Amino acid sequence: xxxxxxxxxxxxxxxxxxxxxxxxxxxxxxxxxxxxxxxxxxxxxxxxxxxxxxxxxxxxxxxxxxxxxxxxxxxxxxxxxxxxxxxxxxxxxxxxxxxxxxxxxxxxxxxxxxxxxxxxxxxxxxxxxxxxxxxxxxxxxxxxxxxxxxxxxxx
Amino acid sequence: xxxxxxxxxxxxxxxxxxxxxxxxxxxxxxxxxxxxxxxxxxxxxxxxxxxxxxxxxxxxxxxxxxxxxxxxxxxxxxxxxxxxxxxxxxxxxxxxxxxxxxxxxxxxxxxxxxxxxxxxxxxxxxxxxxxxxxxxxxxxxxxxxxxxxxxxxxxxxxxxxxxxxxxxxxxxxxxxxxxxxxxxxxxxxxxxxxxxxxxxxxxxx
Amino acid sequence: xxxxxxxxxxxxxxxxxxxxxxxxxxxxxxxxxxxxxxxxxxxxxxxxxxxxxxxxxxxxxxxxxxxxxxxxxxxxxxxxxxxxxxxxxxxxxxxxxxxxxxxxxxxxxxxxxxxxxxxxxxxxxxxxxxxxxxxxxxxxxxxxxxxxxxxxxxxxxxxxxxxxxxxxxxxxxxxxxxxx
Numbered sequence: 334x335x336x337x338x339x340x341x342x343x344x345x346x347x348x349x350x351x352x353x354x355x356x357x358x359x360x361x362x363x364x365x366x367x368x369x370x371x372x373x374x375x376x377x378x379x380x381x382x383x384x385x386x387x388x389x390x391x392x393x394x395x396x397x398x399x400x401x402x403x404x405x406x407x408x409x410x411x412x413x414x415x416x417x418x419x420x421x422x423x424x425x426x427x428x429x430x431x432x433x434x435x436x437x438x439x440x441x442x443x444x445x446x447x448x449x450x451x452x453x454x455x456x457x458x459x460x461x462x463x464x465x466x467x468x469x470x471x472x473x474x475x476x477x478x479x480x481x482x483x484x485x486x487x488x
Numbered sequence: 489x490x491x492x493x494x495x496x497x498x499x500x501x502x503x504x505x506x507x508x509x510x511x512x513x514x515x516x517x518x519x520x521x522x523x524x525x526x527x528x529x530x531x532x533x534x535x536x537x538x539x540x541x542x543x544x545x546x547x548x549x550x551x552x553x554x555x556x557x558x559x560x561x562x563x564x565x566x567x568x569x570x571x572x573x574x575x576x577x578x579x580x581x582x583x584x585x586x587x588x589x590x591x592x593x594x595x596x597x598x599x600x601x602x603x604x605x606x607x608x609x610x611x612x613x614x615x616x617x618x619x620x621x622x623x624x625x626x627x628x629x630x631x632x633x634x635x636x637x638x639x640x641x642x643x644x645x646x647x648x649x650x651x652x653x654x655x656x657x658x659x660x661x662x663x664x665x666x667x668x669x670x671x672x673x674x675x676x677x678x679x680x681x682x683x684x685x686x687x688x689x690x691x692x693x
Numbered sequence: 694x695x696x697x698x699x700x701x702x703x704x705x706x707x708x709x710x711x712x713x714x715x716x717x718x719x720x721x722x723x724x725x726x727x728x729x730x731x732x733x734x735x736x737x738x739x740x741x742x743x744x745x746x747x748x749x750x751x752x753x754x755x756x757x758x759x760x761x762x763x764x765x766x767x768x769x770x771x772x773x774x775x776x777x778x779x780x781x782x783x784x785x786x787x788x789x790x791x792x793x794x795x796x797x798x799x800x801x802x803x804x805x806x807x808x809x810x811x812x813x814x815x816x817x818x819x820x821x822x823x824x825x826x827x828x829x830x831x832x833x834x835x836x837x838x839x840x841x842x843x844x845x846x847x848x849x850x851x852x853x854x855x856x857x858x859x860x861x862x863x864x865x866x867x868x869x870x871x872x873x
Contacts, residue, residue: 343859343863345863345867345870345871346831346859346862349862349866350831350832352809353730353816353828353832356726357722357730357738363725363739363740364721366743367743367746368713368746371710371747372710405719405722421556423546423549426517426549426552427553428552428556429556449589449620450589451592451593451627476554476559476563476566477554477557477558477559478557483596483624485593485620485621485624485657487620487657488618658806661806662806
């Protein structure tokens with residue numbers, strides 16, 4: 334597509350877009366407030382406290398589990414000249430066959446659902462070349478001497 | 489009484505026999521990916537983690553990482569053993585309530601050079617909140633070249649303000665110069681652009 | 694198995710608020726990002742998002758394509774943001790994160806933060822309709838046809854807006870990007 338080519342041809346705009354695609358931090362409380370309001374409305378609508386209490390408990394449970402729930406994390410690598418890029422790390426048994434990335438306008442990417450935590454990972458380009466993620470800091474604690482990056486998934 | 493004692497002993501023996509296979513059941517991923525000797529040594533370490541109520545998964549991932557990177561047996565076992573040791577220290581510092589992600593992040597902080605004492609101090613500053621992000625940020629900041637003392641001082645000050653995870657991540661971004669940032673904006677480019685509207689950012693104290 | 698969006702919408706229609714919480718968890722990051730970049734203020738973005746999520750739940754029966762509930766929520770959000778943009782002064786960028794940082798011991802200012810700030814400033818300098826089209830096309834990665842359906846603007850007009858937005862961003866950021 335014309336516009337994708339435009340991003341590919343213009344590294345500056347591509348850098349701008351990469352930056353803008355990052356999740357906004359800090360995460361807003363808007364969703365929690367909206368859900369709390371809806372819970373309150375429902376409580377008022379429904380007859381009887383037991384049901385209302387149950388509804389509140391369900392929502393409280395969902396919200397408390399939301400913070401520990403897996404969330405989508407996007408991994409991307411600019412590698413227009415490569416034929417294959419895979420993602421490998423603590424979240425997939427370091428198995429290069431599990432998460433192939435898809436190319437679009439020279440950028441290889443995949444979205445993985447991760448629970449809050451610290452994960453180490455690398456890209457493997459064309460089946461043999463280990464590449465750290467240029468978008469995130471490389472670790473200095475690599476035990477095996479290959480480029481490795483680290484990502485922290487927040488609650 | 490003898491009868492009671494023998495019943496008690498029999499029950500212990502039964503529990504031990506039931507528990508033993510569970511502890512020594514070989515993790516299939518290790519058997520599938522590592523040489524038999526390496527798999528056995530790593531399995532022993534995994535078992536000893538399980539006995540100490542420490543998480544096994546980080547150790548398995550470490551071993552699989554080594555295999556994937558073509559490391560030899562000694563290096564894989566050494567890395568897993570060192571990680572187990574750090575997980576033990578992390579557990580002692582953070583207490584028995586520490587979660588697996590917290591222990592993993594704490595082990596990374598210890599590896600980077602953080603003191604075990606600081607881990608315990610962080611727990612007391614945030615007794616009811618997850619320490620995953622602050623610990624991981626502490627590890628990243630030290631790894632980026634900030635001294636452990638200075639890194640701890642920044643993280644502690646932020647924890648003292650009751651800051652959330654996002655603020656810790658922003659602190660990390662600020663203290664570590666990622667290569668991407670360097671690509672996107674050379675140091676000379678800190679001056680405001682000529683065509684941009686007047687600065688509306690807050691003045692720093 | 695994880696429930697699909699359409700399955701969750703069906704649950705919400707049966708009155709399952711936990712199903713809505715799951716939908717919100719799934720799509721909040723994209724919605725938050727869009728509102729923040731379009732409005733340029735964290736406070737306004739929060740209000741617009743909260744409003745959107747309340748309206749979305751109450752009107753879930755009117756969501757015609759449950760499998761595309763994210764686009765549907767995005768459409769509500771676009772309208773909420775437009776309303777906010779029409780009744781206020783030109784945007785100023787949000788400073789909450791910087792203020793939080795100022796409380797910590799910070800020896801240096803990272804270049805990443807400065808670059809992010811320049812991008813926010815450049816975005817704020819775009820006309821709102823150009824900013825909206827640019828964000829939907831390149832950040833949220835919708836097709837022109839999808840954007841047209843959400844915004845009721847024709848595809849040629851959208852292409853023109855995106856192209857002008859790109860041109861202006863290039864102009865505003867080139868000195869920063871190429872310096873050194």
